Amino acid sequence: MSEFGNFCLLLAFCLALYGLFASLIGAAARQHRIVRSAERAALGAGVSIALAVGSLIYLLLTSDFSVAHVASTTNRDLPAYYKIAALWGGHDGSMVLWCFVTALFSCIAIYQNRYRYRDMMPYVVAVLMANLAFFLCLNLFFANPFNQLVQVNADGTMEKFLPRDGRGLNPSLQYWAMVIHPPILYHGFIGFVVPFAFAIAALVTRQLGDAWIRTIRRWTLVPWLLLGVGLILGGKWAYVELGWGGYWGWDPVENSSLMPWLTATAFLHSVIVQERKGMLKVWNVLLITITFLLGIFGTFITRSGIVGSVHAFAESSLGPFLVGYMSVMLCISLYLILDRLPYLKSEHKLDSVVSRESAFLFNNLVLLIACFSIFWGVMFPVFSEWVRGTKMTVGPPFFNNVNIPIGLFLLFLTGVGPLFAWRKTSLESLKKAFVWPVAFSLVAAVALVAAGMRSFYAVMSFTLCVFVVATIVQEFYKGASVRSRNTGEGMGAALVNLTLRNKRRYGGYIVHFGVVVIFVGLTGNAFNQEAMQTLQRGQSLELGRYSLKLMDYAEGDDPNYAWARLTLEAYQDGKLLKVMRPEKRAYKFGDQQTTTEVELHSTPREDLYVIYVGPANDGSGHEVKVFVNPLVFWVWAGTIVLILGTFVTLLPDRKGAFATQQATLGEAPVLDEPAQIK
Amino acid sequence: MSPRLRTALLLGALVWIVSPLRGDEREKEYREAASKMACQCGCREQLTVCGMQNCHSATPMRAEIRAQLAQGKSVDEILAGFVARMGKQVLAAPTFKGFDLAAWIAPFALLIAGLIVVSWIAVRMTRQPSAAGAPAPPVSAAVDPRVEAELRDFEEES
Secondary structure (H helix, E strand, O other): OHHHHHHHHHHHHHHHHHHHHHHHHHHHHOOHHHHHHHHHHHHHHHHHHHHHHHHHHHHHHOOOOOEHHHHHHOOOOOOHHHHHHHHHOOHHHHHHHHHHHHHHHHHHHHHHOOOOOOOOHHHHHHHHHHHHHHHHHHHHHOOOOOOEOEEEOOOOOEEEOOOOOOOOOOHHHOOHHHHHHHHHHHHHHHHOHHHHHHHHHHHHHOOOOOHHHHHHHHHHHHHHHHHHHHHHHHHHHHHHHHOOOOOOOOOHHHHHHHHHHHHHHHHHHHHHHHHHHOOOHHHHHHHHHHHHHHHHHHHHHHHHOOOOOOOOOOOOOOHHHHHHHHHHHHHHHHHHHHHOHHHHOOOOOOOOOOOHHHHHHHHHHHHHHHHHHHHHHHHHHHHHHHHHOOOOOOOHHHHHHHHHHHHHHHHHHHHHHHHOOOOOOOHHHHHHHHHHHHHHHHHHHHHHHHOOOOOHHHHHHHHHHHHHHHHHHHHHHHHHHHHHHHHOOOHHHHHHHHHHHOHHHHHHHHHHHHHHHHHHHHHHHHHOEEEEEEEOOOOEEEEOOEEEEEEEEEEEEOOOEEEEEEEEEEEEOOEEEEEEOOEEEEEOOOOOOEEEEOEEEEOOOEEEEEEEEEEOOOOOOEEEEEEEEEOOHHHHHHHHHHHHHHHHHHOOOOHHHHHHHHHHHOOOOOOOOHHHOO | OOHHHHHHHHHHHHHHHHHHHHHHHHHHHHHHHHHOEEOOOOOOOEOOOOOOOOOOOHHHHHHHHHHHHHOOOOHHHHHHHHHHHHOHHHEOOOOOOHHHHHHHHHHHHHHHHHHHHHHHHHHHHHHOOOHHHOOOOOOOOOOHHHHHHHHHHHHHHO
16 A cells, blocks of 8 residues: 555656646647646646545554554554544655645646636646645655655665554644644645745736736635634644643744734735735735745744754754745746736825725735744744854744734734725824724723733733724624615614625624734733642642642553543632543653643633643642633634634625626636637 | 840841742742743743653753742843853843844834835825826737737738
């Protein structure tokens, strides 16, 4: 089976190369049949990689330890779902997943546009296949998951080696969120290749109007959503599984996922200006290029070992190749942008600096600065070592101090943006738009300070949250009341219909609301409390409103790990709240790692988070660490709102509206019959 | 009561009254120092955060901070001592001196510069004529002969 998997990978690589060259030749010779053949090769490459993934999953499920990847990421007693998750539990396997997701996105994009954009598609196919061929090349020759284990005998000969059992999956990865987190994150990272391919194709063919922008809107929204969900799932995993009491540690790998999300957010905003006003064309092409490259940068950080991270794979030889690839893609993109500058001119001038268009410009700037500050923090240790030969750490204190003010500024702009009108905003309408949101936020600020809140950033954050929510409510109210007046609908129906008729705008507001809710959750960090104590049976630990009494200690054995568990009674204001059982596990395989299984009591107000650290060194009892983390619940709740809002914006347009839009755009008609294509 | 004895008693009483506060103060100082230092076990967390029991790096470092605070050293002195011995990587964030300052300044300098540049661009964009009135962009070399041929056909037909 490993030979078959290897063959599938090789076949996919050959097909991707064929797809790349055939599409370019087809475009140059204007031979659509060659282009069609390239498209079919791309689909074939996708099927081939799917078969390779299938064969690797088969090897994992059947515990074929002659394969190095299987032996290093699984063991016989590992549950089947973790065996499947072991596909991306190691460097080599995760590269196959990367290639599979790349092929999946490429195939869907090619199939979806098989009758459309015939001038652009050869170049779209070429970019997609170049990208796929590059990663397949790395997968085949530098990180092959089908490599077999061999042992070198005393006489120098080599023979196959079959260990009795595998090393097992990294215990930290044995958590439900970890089963879905990497694939979702990969879909987010990789998905931006499609908008990037369309951008390059639009540059090459000089078709830099709105068509490509409208085509890639959903192709940008979906990876953006998946990347966001992947980030939050990673946070959930860190919170529950790593047991340090937090969900975001500004780790380089976490940061490298956040960066493309920020630039994609900027793109999703600035693209609206191009669609409505034909402006910011250069900026949009640049943004999608940066977003795509940051996705590659993320995998470079994870796989190169250039900066240390708990999430990174062990240092591999892929770093220089990834840098080379990023450089080539950047140079090609910049050359094309510079060469096509005359085609990228704005179609309209900016009517006023005080307008929605300007607000988008500033929002883009702040998002990019947020991205830069994270990039700067991630890379500063590397720069420091290059410039001064000094190793240094850039950790949470830096990122919090730099990014909290930038984040608050961004939150402010989230509220301000919708209050500006397109083209021009008069002073009178500004006053009208701002009066209620400002009034509500001032009341909130005074109330918070009067209630004793002294943390400057927390007061600012909550005040801005109130400001943004007020602007969103005001926007919905204004729109619904106008609709209700004009159509005679009730306010509820008007609100629903208003949202459904303007899905992008009002779906966007729902996303903004989700972001506000997440900010509320993040602000709770300012009030975290923690305590650590050694407890004997019957003793209690006090923290805030809570008291934890140690009732029992138990040990046990599982096929995969040995466990030690505390039973604690948690009291809130003197009343029994819950019996909590934090656990410590010592895994029997691989590095015999120990993990903490956190016990959590989560409410909208706060989380009671209990960790069993282990038995005290002097044998005097059991060390227990407790956190009271306010408002964490809202981070997860806000994410659900964000997902819902994005789904609203993704809802398909009514057929008639879409046809009208297409006709207005003057795009090539959608051909129903393949025979119509020469 | 001699003035010396009175002073000693007063000082003793003061120390007795303040000493519980001192414990809180010391815990505060400990947290300040520990949160400014990074664990060297590979987790990259602050010393206050690393959750590994008996961590070979965090556990002795925490104990040393407490011991040095008990000796009366200030947070800055403790940090300087660790840096002298283990290098700058023991700090969880860059310092505010020399090259390290660039880490802190760059994002905000760029933000300010960006605000100025974007404001300038926005003002400029309000003044420039729109592309609707501008000459059409050049036609590519591939399209050019086709356009010429079609124009020729058109002229011949008319």
